[in-house]
Amino acid sequence: xxxxxxxxxxxxxxxxxxxxxxxxxxxxxxxxxxxxxxxxxxxxxxxxxxxxxxxxxxxxxxxxxxxxxxxxxxxxxxxxxxxxxxxxxxxxxxxxxxxxxxxxxxxxxxxxxxxxxxxxxxxxxxxxxxxxxxxxxxxxxxxxxxxxxxxxxxxxxxxxxxxxxxxxxxxxxxxxxxxxxxxxxxxxxxxxxxxxxxxxxxxxxxxxxxxxxxxxxxxxxxxxxxxxxxxxxxxxxxxxxxxxxxxxxxxxxxxxxxxxxxxxxxxxxxxxxxxxxxxxxxxxxxxxxxxxxxxxxxxxxxxxxxxxxxxxxxxxxxxxxxxxxxxxxxxxxxxxxxxxxxxxxxxxxxxxxxxxxxxxxxxxxxxxxxxxxxxxxxxxxxxxxxxxxxxxxxxxxxxxxxxxxxxxxxxxxxxxxxxxxxxxxxxxxxxxxxxxxxxxxxxxxxxxxxxxx
Numbered sequence: 001x002x003x004x005x006x007x008x009x010x011x012x013x014x015x016x017x018x019x020x021x022x023x024x025x026x027x028x029x030x031x032x033x034x035x036x037x038x039x040x041x042x043x044x045x046x047x048x049x050x051x052x053x054x055x056x057x058x059x060x061x062x063x064x065x066x067x068x069x070x071x072x073x074x075x076x077x078x079x080x081x082x083x084x085x086x087x088x089x090x091x092x093x094x095x096x097x098x099x100x101x102x103x104x105x106x107x108x109x110x111x112x113x114x115x116x117x118x119x120x121x122x123x124x125x126x127x128x129x130x131x132x133x134x135x136x137x138x139x140x141x142x143x144x145x146x147x148x149x150x151x152x153x154x155x156x157x158x159x160x161x162x163x164x165x166x167x168x169x170x171x172x173x174x175x176x177x178x179x180x181x182x183x184x185x186x187x188x189x190x191x192x193x194x195x196x197x198x199x200x201x202x203x204x205x206x207x208x209x210x211x212x213x214x215x216x217x218x219x220x221x222x223x224x225x226x227x228x229x230x231x232x233x234x235x236x237x238x239x240x241x242x243x244x245x246x247x248x249x250x251x252x253x254x255x256x257x258x259x260x261x262x263x264x265x266x267x268x269x270x271x272x273x274x275x276x277x278x279x280x281x282x283x284x285x286x287x288x289x290x291x292x293x294x295x296x297x298x299x300x301x302x303x304x305x306x307x308x309x310x311x312x313x314x315x316x317x318x319x320x321x322x323x324x325x326x327x328x329x330x331x332x333x334x335x336x337x338x339x340x341x342x343x344x345x346x347x348x349x350x351x352x353x354x355x356x357x358x359x360x361x362x363x364x365x366x367x368x369x370x371x372x373x374x375x376x377x378x379x380x381x382x383x384x385x386x387x388x389x390x391x392x393x394x395x396x397x398x399x400x401x402x403x404x405x406x407x408x409x410x411x412x413x414x415x416x417x418x419x420x421x422x423x424x425x426x427x428x429x430x431x432x433x434x435x436x437x438x439x440x441x442x443x444x445x446x447x448x449x450x451x452x453x
Contacts, residue, residue, distance in 0.1 A: 055084070102156065209248070213265035311357060345380075
């Protein structure tokens with residue numbers, strides 16, 4: 001169910017300057033909306049508490065408070081009213097602050113009427129905060145506190161236009177989180193374009209992101225739009241954003257700030273309305289410290305942070321997730337896990353996270369007999385292969401994560417050296433998939449340089 005249907009959507013505008021109120025009201029009335037005014041923060045709160053609105057537009061600075069007070073009031077009262085704040089031009093600090101407080105979006109002064117109309121249209125498309133889930137809608141499984149927090153945060157950021165940076169290990173569900181944000185947002189019916197930044201050759205990046213004009217270069221036999229134009233009115237996911245070269249980072253920053261792009265070979269910029277989501281398994285803040293990622297772009301992308309937990313942080317959820325994956329893969333089969341197999345899965349570290357769990361379940365389904373998946377069918381690599389040594393000495397076993405990583409690293413290196421660093425053969429020895437081994441090697445920083453260790 002959506003927000004309560006009204007013949008004419010109602011908008012509350014809040015500003016202490018009469019001429020600004022007049023301008024906003026005129027623009028909104030021309031859009032066919034009903035408008036109410038408030039000349040300060042206190043009057044705005046009273047009107048919000050006493051009347052129903054579909055949108056609130058508020059100035060930032062007013063004699064009795066600021067726009068943040070209005071945003072917080074709406075959040076504290078759990079009012080189903082998207083709110084946008086009008087800030088001073090170029091004041092990124094204020095814009096970030098209101099978005100983090102829960103604002104839907106912000107506008108810079110002087111207010112551009114085309115941007116105002118775009119914002120209002122998007123806000124009025126928002127589903128109700130308590131809208132029922134549709135059949136077939138994507139979900140994040142699990143009831144652990146970590147997963148409950150992720151779901152709650154996704155629900156909140158979906159009702160905003162703020163850029164969201166999703167971090168987490170490979171295979172932890174970053175793209176799924178991005179798609180869930182989109183499905184609960186005002187842009188759910190608009191294009192969603194996911195781009196793997198690490199898969200685009202550097203010399204093609206500008207034309208791929210911004211498009212090009214016919215004749216811009218050899219082979220450009222017609223005009224072509226880029227990712228930004230394809231995602232116009234919708235959402236653009238910059239996956240593995242840490243892999244962007246520095247030159248492209250500069251151009252991307254400008255496109256995000258100005259909300260305009262210039263095709264290769266064009267002389268004019270064209271406006272685009274795109275919400276930016278980004279994701280990477282790298283520590284982006286560390287990349288900034290290392291000088292390989294621009295700090296200003298980092299702050300633009302990382303307005304709201306969403307950390308996806310690793311599967312080893314969700315051990316209590318592993319049986320439910322594994323059973324759901326099995327239901328999806330088994331088709332007409334009635335295969336199921338033995339109790340011990342589920343216990344073993346819950347104790348496993350999953351360096352490749354959910355993606356690795358899917359591989360394990362698929363392999364076990366192929367190997368199992370009599371419709372029961374046993375621990376042997378899982379072929380999990382032991383995470384404590386040095387248990388014999390563990391009984392004789394406790395030196396160097398803490399912290400536990402570091403200790404287990406050392407053991408795992410030694411086991412992988414031993415298998416690699418036995419096979420002259422043939423990864424496929426080493427994966428067979430270890431009883432894991434090639435992909436899982438690759439994830440482990442990346443996580444433990446194992447490279448060909450380790451051949452001579």
